[in-house]
Amino acid sequence: MRSAVAKWKQAFRFKKKSKLNRMDGFQKILTVLLILMAAFMLLPIVYIFNHALKPYHELFIYPPNIFVREPSFSNFVELFLVATSSTVPVTRYLFNSIVISGLSVVSVVIVSALCAYPISKHRFPGHQAVFAMILLTLMFAPEAVQIPRYLVVSSLGIMNTYLGHILPIIAMPVGVFLMKQFMDQVPNELLEAARIDGASEFTTFLRIAMPICMPAVATVAILTFQSSWSNVETSTLFMQDDEMKNFPFFLTTLTNNLANNVARQGAAAAAAMVMFLPNLIIFLAFQSKVIATMAHSGIK
Amino acid sequence: MLSNRAQVAASTPVKAPVSTRFKRLLKEIWSYRLSYLFIMPFMLCFIAFILIPVVAAVVLSFTYFNAIQAPTFIGWKNFQYLISQDLLFLKYALPNTFKFAVIVGPGGYIASFILAWLICQLPAKSRKWIALAMYTPSLTAGIAMSIVWLPLLSGDRIGYLNSFLLELGILDEPKLWVTDKAYLMNSMMVVTLWSSMGVGFLAMLAGILNVNPELYEAGRIDGMSSRLQEIWYITIPSMKPQMLFGAVMAIVSTFKAGAIGVELSGQNPTPQYAGHLIINHIDDYGFIRFEMGYAACVSVFLLIIMYLSNKLSWGLFGTKEDE
Numbered sequence: 001m002r003s004a005v006a007k008w009k010q011a012f013r014f015k016k017k018s019k020l021n022r023m024d025g026f027q028k029i030l031t032v033l034l035i036l037m038a039a040f041m042l043l044p045i046v047y048i049f050n051h052a053l054k055p056y057h058e059l060f061i062y063p064p065n066i067f068v069r070e071p072s073f074s075n076f077v078e079l080f081l082v083a084t085s086s087t088v089p090v091t092r093y094l095f096n097s098i099v100i101s102g103l104s105v106v107s108v109v110i111v112s113a114l115c116a117y118p119i120s121k122h123r124f125p126g127h128q129a130v131f132a133m134i135l136l137t138l139m140f141a142p143e144a145v146q147i148p149r150y151l152v153v154s155s156l157g158i159m160n161t162y163l164g165h166i167l168p169i170i171a172m173p174v175g176v177f178l179m180k181q182f183m184d185q186v187p188n189e190l191l192e193a194a195r196i197d198g199a200s201e202f203t204t205f206l207r208i209a210m211p212i213c214m215p216a217v218a219t220v221a222i223l224t225f226q227s228s229w230s231n232v233e234t235s236t237l238f239m240q241d242d243e244m245k246n247f248p249f250f251l252t253t254l255t256n257n258l259a260n261n262v263a264r265q266g267a268a269a270a271a272a273m274v275m276f277l278p279n280l281i282i283f284l285a286f287q288s289k290v291i292a293t294m295a296h297s298g299i300k
Numbered sequence: 301m302l303s304n305r306a307q308v309a310a311s312t313p314v315k316a317p318v319s320t321r322f323k324r325l326l327k328e329i330w331s332y333r334l335s336y337l338f339i340m341p342f343m344l345c346f347i348a349f350i351l352i353p354v355v356a357a358v359v360l361s362f363t364y365f366n367a368i369q370a371p372t373f374i375g376w377k378n379f380q381y382l383i384s385q386d387l388l389f390l391k392y393a394l395p396n397t398f399k400f401a402v403i404v405g406p407g408g409y410i411a412s413f414i415l416a417w418l419i420c421q422l423p424a425k426s427r428k429w430i431a432l433a434m435y436t437p438s439l440t441a442g443i444a445m446s447i448v449w450l451p452l453l454s455g456d457r458i459g460y461l462n463s464f465l466l467e468l469g470i471l472d473e474p475k476l477w478v479t480d481k482a483y484l485m486n487s488m489m490v491v492t493l494w495s496s497m498g499v500g501f502l503a504m505l506a507g508i509l510n511v512n513p514e515l516y517e518a519g520r521i522d523g524m525s526s527r528l529q530e531i532w533y534i535t536i537p538s539m540k541p542q543m544l545f546g547a548v549m550a551i552v553s554t555f556k557a558g559a560i561g562v563e564l565s566g567q568n569p570t571p572q573y574a575g576h577l578i579i580n581h582i583d584d585y586g587f588i589r590f591e592m593g594y595a596a597c598v599s600v601f602l603l604i605i606m607y608l609s610n611k612l613s614w615g616l617f618g619t620k621e622d623e
Contacts (some may be wrong), residue, residue, distance in 0.1 A: 125328055269447060
């Protein structure tokens with residue numbers, strides 16, 4: 001019995017090996033080329049990691065080095081020290097960013113799932129019109145109408161509140177679109193069965209439709225996080241109180257005139273890493289779900 | 301509540317007086333009240349932050365509005381000024397946007413399709429990691445991106461690109477990659493292209509991976525000889541919807557990339573308007589000169605351009621009725 005298992009294992013291993021061997025010349029050249037390309041794409045990222053860890057005397061040596069020789073956390077210390085001495089401590093900006101991104105992710109997921117469910121599963125009058133409108137706005141950038149948006153926010157009276165950060169992000173048509181496309185895969189029979197068993201419409205949505213749509217939920221959550229974590233627009237336009245601005249905005253104040261000026265470069269690099277790392281970690285954690293969702297992203 | 305839906309649908313007669321038809325519609329809407337409740341939170345935000353702003357932009361574009369006095373209606377004057385007298389717009393913003401959009405939009409789109417296709421030719425194991433490496437740059441979008449690139453493109457010899465090229469002997473003296481008007485545009489395009497493998501790229505990747513492999517076999521039996529033929533006759537037609545999604549995403553991200561020039565050069569407006577795009581023009585008039593009416597007119601113009609380019613991609617990749 002044991003030998004049979006070993007044999008089977010060996011057969012499996014052999015098969016795997018032969019598959020690798022079957023890689024033809026084209027694939028080999030391609031692999032090398034793409035790895036080079038990937039290295040090029042990753043170069044600035046590698047660089048920012050090293051830059052953030054460089055002590056001050058290493059930042060401005062000539063010729064410049066990509067890799068750090070004596071890694072230190074002095075830049076991070078500087079980032080937090082410099083900023084605490086100013087009127088608003090950097091931790092406040094960071095706190096704002098975390099609160100805003102967290103609340104945005106949760107509310108966008110809930111709101112767009114709630115919206116996608118009836119569009120996909122109920123034939124209510126006007127569902128096609130609603131979807132057509134979402135499709136239409138998918139192809140436009142809210143940046144184009146900043147000024148009326150500013151007027152809306154100011155007349156709603158949500159300037160200088162967290163709502164002013166979060167509400168504009170909720171209006172994210174991509175979220176509803178991806179959610180709806182994925183929801184189309186949920187078989188109607190399943191929902192019908194739940195209804196016959198006496199589940200209310202809300203329970204059906206929560207207990208049947210949502211668990212199937214978890215990949216879409218993960219994707220929408222990631223996209224929302226990315227856009228709100230790096231969002232400067234709401235801080236510059238809708239927030240006058242420095243205490244209500246977020247971390248990326250603080251970053252822009254650090255980088256003003258960075259092109260001609262090297263002061264604070266270390267702190268800026270450290271801050272850029274703080275901006276980038278959460279994005280990367282969250283994406284790495286959910287990337288397979290993103291690919292699964294994207295398979296249904298087509299516009300027909 | 302949902303059970304009477306079928307009755308209502310079945311009992312809709314072919315012809316009925318308008319008033320009864322209207323009543324039926326109201327009744328049907330009432331029977332679906334829960335559906336409307338579901339979509340309400342999104343629709344409220346959607347109306348407040350997308351629909352009203354767009355409508356308001358259109359209305360404001362016909363007015364003179366300085367954000368203090370009430371807007372006054374001036375008809376087509378803003379548009380006339382825009383297309384005949386606004387030299388900054390005609391000389392810089394429009395040609396710059398055109399150049400930027402043509403290279404970054406279709407260029408980035410084609411590049412991400414080719415990359416996605418090449419990645420799909422790899423064995424499944426290495427595929428994932430290389431795709432991830434390509435996607436990573438788009439994670440830095442926004443302000444972090446300029447911090448990543450600035451020291452690389454920095455104007456003195458400490459800048460990595462300068463020091464590298466000086467060492468190779470290609471350059472004699474450091475170039476001002478982000479502050480010289482001759483190079484700013486190119487730097488902007490390189491940086492934007494670098495970060496353009498975003499959501500659209502992932503969608504195309506998933507689309508290519510999902511093409512039915514039997515189609516390729518059938519193609520081979522029918523005498524297809526090259527991979528190019530396969531791409532043209534099998535891959536692209538079977539992933540049209542994803543191609544369209546990718547195109548829409550590419551158009552949106554291209555036209556909204558305006559801050560990049562300001563971030564890279566550290567000056568607003570960019571040096572001698574070398575990186576002045578339509579989005580910057582809107583900012584300039586809206587938040588610096590406070591000519592809101594005129595700024596709204598420019599944004600309506602931008603919306604129209606975006607709509608037309610989307611129509612074009614719709615024509616290329618949209619699914620026809622008979623397919």
